[in-house]
Amino acid sequence: MNPSTPTPEAAPTGERKWIIAVAAAISILAIAAIALYPVWRAKPGGSASLVGGPFELQGPDGRVVTDADMKGQPFLVYFGYTNCPDVCPTTLAEISDVLARLPGKPIRALFITIDPERDTAASLKDYVASFDPRIIGLSGDRAAIDKVERAYRVYARKGPPENGGYAMDHSSIVYLMDAQGRFVEAFNLERKPEESAKELEGYL
Ligand code: NI
Numbered sequence: 001m002n003p004s005t006p007t008p009e010a011a012p013t014g015e016r017k018w019i020i021a022v023a024a025a026i027s028i029l030a031i032a033a034i035a036l037y038p039v040w041r042a043k044p045g046g047s048a049s050l051v052g053g054p055f056e057l058q059g060p061d062g063r064v065v066t067d068a069d070m071k072g073q074p075f076l077v078y079f080g081y082t083n084c085p086d087v088c089p090t091t092l093a094e095i096s097d098v099l100a101r102l103p104g105k106p107i108r109a110l111f112i113t114i115d116p117e118r119d120t121a122a123s124l125k126d127y128v129a130s131f132d133p134r135i136i137g138l139s140g141d142r143a144a145i146d147k148v149e150r151a152y153r154v155y156a157r158k159g160p161p162e163n164g165g166y167a168m169d170h171s172s173i174v175y176l177m178d179a180q181g182r183f184v185e186a187f188n189l190e191r192k193p194e195e196s197a198k199e200l201e202g203y204l
Contacts, residue, residue, distance in 0.1 A: 049182050049183045050183075051151070051152055051153060051183040052067075052077075052152060052175065052177060052181065053151035054066070054067045054151075055147065055151065056144060057138040057139065057140040057144055057145075058120075058121040058138065059136055059137075060121060060122075060125040060136065060137065065110075065136065067181055070108070070177070070181055071179065071180065071181055072179055073106045073107060073108070073179055073204065074177060074178050074179050074200060074203035074204060075107060075108045075109060075110060076095060076107070076108075076109040076110070076175065076176060076177070076187060076200075077109070077110045077112065077152065077175040077177060078091055078092070078095065078109065078110070078112070078175070079112050079113075079114050079149065079154045079156065079170065079171070079173075080092075080111060080112075080113070080114060080168075080170065080172070081113050081115035081118070081119055081168050082113070082115075082118070082119050082123060082127040083115065083165060083168075084167075084168070087172050088111075088172075091172060091174065092111060092128070092131045092135060093131065094193070095109050095131070095132065095135060095174065096131040096132040096135065098189070098196040098197050099132040099134050099135075099197075100132065101193055101194055101196075101197035102197050102200060105200075105201065105204060107134060107200055107204070108134045108136055109132070109134060109135045109136070110135075110138055111135055111136065111137045111138065112138045112139075112145070112148060113138065113145065114149065114154065114156035114168055115158075115168050116139045116142060117142075119137075121137065121138070121139045124137025124138065124139055125137055152175060154170065154171055155169075155170060156169070156170040156171070157169045157170070173186045174186065174189060175187065176200070176203070179203065184203070187199075187200075
């Protein structure tokens, strides 16, 4: 045995384990708070918006969709993935409920995948077909997705293998962007769709 090997520490006692668990939980919360703080703090149309920015992604039918294509009308942005068991389909259904209150209005919503390895532009197109037609599914190569995730300060991480696939752990924020493509706020869907629709209409 190598004599310089440090003596292993005694196994943590019950109390120490507890302290370690609490410290770990506090660190995780602190990191999440630091990462998400600018999303909540950013002021509409601030000179240097901390959320959002240029992107170039793959849209339906081989179309390239960029931030420039979104200029002129307000839009929503949501990040998720088609294999999501609950949060993503629920959120897209809520967005659809809001858009249903704005018939014919040129407000679009982008559903940007955080799982481009499985979600192609074509599979996203099929997936969003069950929601409002103004919801556009976007994919891209890993570098393009990483870039847009960073710009919107998205948290997304691949979970452990399960049922022959994997789940993604991810933040779930609907970003409201104004007609100039500037971040306005984390859009509130926790109210009646009519109220959310009324607010959106104010940005037209
Ligand atoms: Ni999801």
